[in-house]
Amino acid sequence: MTDSTARQDPFGLTGVRDHEEYVAALKRLAEQGRRERCVALLSETEAHVVAELLGQYALHNPAGQLNQLAATLAARLYSRLGA
Structure with a gap:
């Protein structure tokens, strides 16, 4: 490369x-x-939006590998946000 x-x-x-x-x-x-x-790249509101979108994507097909990763990332965001 x-x-x-x-x-x-x-x-x-x-x-x-x-x-x-x-x-x-x-x-x-x-x-x-x-x-x-950790480096702040998003506002708290933007992070909530991203977590919500990832969570909704994960629910669309809970068994899918990419969806499971989305769920993990959503959970991490919510955890860091204290939600």
Whole structure:
């Protein structure tokens, strides 16, 4: 991977070949994110909106791998927001 490619895809998602690999890459990133320091990127209101959208997406197909990841992320956001 060249330096310009690394800057365009800092999280390594462009090389995934299928849905399962995409979900696995997102899960790895989510776990990596748990170990990194927190940086405020959204307002509290925006974070609530994102958590709600992720939660609604997760409910659409609770057995789906991507939906389960959405549920996990929604729960983490709500937890950090104290909701």
